[in-house]
Amino acid sequence: MMTFRESIRPSADLRNHYSEISRQCRENKEAVIFTVNGRGDTVSIAYEEYKRMRARIELLEILAESDEDVKFGRIAPVQETFDDLRKMLTEDIL
Numbered sequence: 336m337m338t339f340r341e342s343i344r345p346s347a348d349l350r351n352h353y354s355e356i357s358r359q360c361r362e363n364k365e366a367v368i369f370t371v372n373g374r375g376d377t378v379s380i381a382y383e384e385y386k387r388m389r390a391r392i393e394l395l396e397i398l399a400e401s402d403e404d405v406k407f408g409r410i411a412p413v414q415e416t417f418d419d420l421r422k423m424l425t426e427d428i429l
Contacts (some may be wrong), residue, residue, distance in 0.1 A: 339366040339380070346371050349379070360384075 342359070346369045349356060359365050361381040369377045380388070404410060411419075 339364065339384075341366045341368055343368045343370060343375075345369070346376060
């Protein structure tokens, strides 16, 4: 499971301490929450963490769709599915 350490900083720190915050996000795998007028406004995370998070979300969406397909009976035998895939691939090649 993905867990982020979090810290909270005022939005002015983003302008005044960008390098430090960037390093904090990358090296500590930490999410930095910026506040405006004492309320959460924006979150910063390292780019690599962002890509991992996006991949996890996409996988969860695919799994949710698959679960829905099973629930509503939109399923086919494995062999039939692979036969269809082979047919589609061969048609694209030829």
